[in-house]
Amino acid sequence: MFPGATADRSDAAYVVVGAPLDVSTSFQPGTRFGPNRVRKYAETYDDYDRRTEQFFSELGVHDAGDVRAWDDTPAYVEWLRGTLTDVxxxxxxxxxxxxxxxxxxxGVAAVDPDVFVCLDAHLDLRDDYDGxxxxxxxxxxxxxxxxxxxGENDAGDGDAAGGADEATVLGARTGSPEEWERAEAxxxxVVPPEEVADWTPDFDDDTSVYLSVDVDAADPGFAPGTGTMEPFGLAPRELRDVVRTVAPYTTGFDVVEVNDRDDGQAAALAGKLLREFVFSHAGHTAQS
Incomplete structure (x- = not known):
């Protein structure tokens, strides 16, 4: 259980779902260990948040455990979509x-947002990778x-075919020629690392956002436990500030690409960002 996620499912405002998929990792595998590793390294964090004057354990967080992964990625994503849609x-x-x-x-298909905001070292805009x-x-x-x-699942039919009208990629610093061309649409x-600290979202009050944190957006000096490390990345405070800024608009959130190839740095950062998201989202909701 994620520390402080003590709410019953029926009373939950936030539901944590582990998704230990580890099929296409192209360099260092190990993301199958990510969910439980994030839970483990969040154990030391205090329940109380001084900035928002809230207790994490009082914010209605429930941990639903992991959705066991298997090697048929389209089928797994569709099954996971159903689980998150139930939430x-x-x-x-x-x-x-x-x-x-x-x-x-x-996650995006489950919440159907207007905008996909992603902290990521990579553009992830290839139509395919190695086919x-x-x-x-x-x-x-x-x-x-x-x-x-x-033809074997609903992925690709109607609203399930994507889920966001636009994407903002924060911290991207590498990509193929095809990806950079797609990014010009x-x-x-795309906000490069050196501009993230000054980035301000231009969202209307009714804009819905799905926020994704790929932990490799951080410089590998801060989070080496990830599959594809890319130097010249973001500092943890820059990731934190983006999470705090975007949280009020967010209808779904994830933190991904943590593996077991370090001493807990990546997992500790991921767990802290998850908590920052909940504190920021709940604080805004309470004031609305």
Whole structure:
């Protein structure tokens, strides 16, 4: 259980769902250990948050455990989408803990936001990677352009074909020529690392956002436990500030790409950002 996630499911305002998918990781595997590792390294955090004067254990967070992953990624994403949609139908906000970044497609499809905001070192705008359209390197492309339909599930039909009208990628510092070309389209905004600290979202009050944190957005000096490290990244406070800023608009949240290849730095950061999201979202909701 994520520390402080003590609410019953029927009373929950936030539901944590682990998604330990580890199929397409292209360098260092281990994201299957991510959800429980994030839970473990969040154990030391105090329940009380001085900034918002809230107790995490009083904010209605429930941990529903993990949705066991298997190697058929389209089928798994569709199953996970159903689990997260049930959370939405119960009037709670889904929080997914990955697992590889591909799981974000399920979260976006469940909440159907206007905008996908992602902290990420990579553009993830490839139509496929090594012939795989369900690679973690293609998740933002899938969310914008649609899911491939193999005829065996609903992915690719109607509203399930994507889920966001536009994407904002914060901290991206690498990509293929094809990805940079796709990023020039009107539905994509890329904010390089050196500009993230000054970034302010231009959202209307009624704009709905899905916020995804790929832990590799952080410089690997802060979070080495991830699959594809990319230097010259963000400092933890920059990730924190984005989470705090975007939380009031958010209808779904995830933190992904934590693996077991460090001494807990990536998992500790991921768990702290999850808590920052809940504190910020709940504080805004209480004031509304």
């Amino acid at each position: 939405v139908w119960d009037d709670a906000l889904p929080i997914t803990v990955g697992g590889e970044h591909t799981v974000s497609a399920a 795989n359209p369900w690679s973690h390197a293609s998740v933002t492309r899938r969310i914008l352009d649609g899911w491939p339909d193999d 009107d539905d994509v905004t």
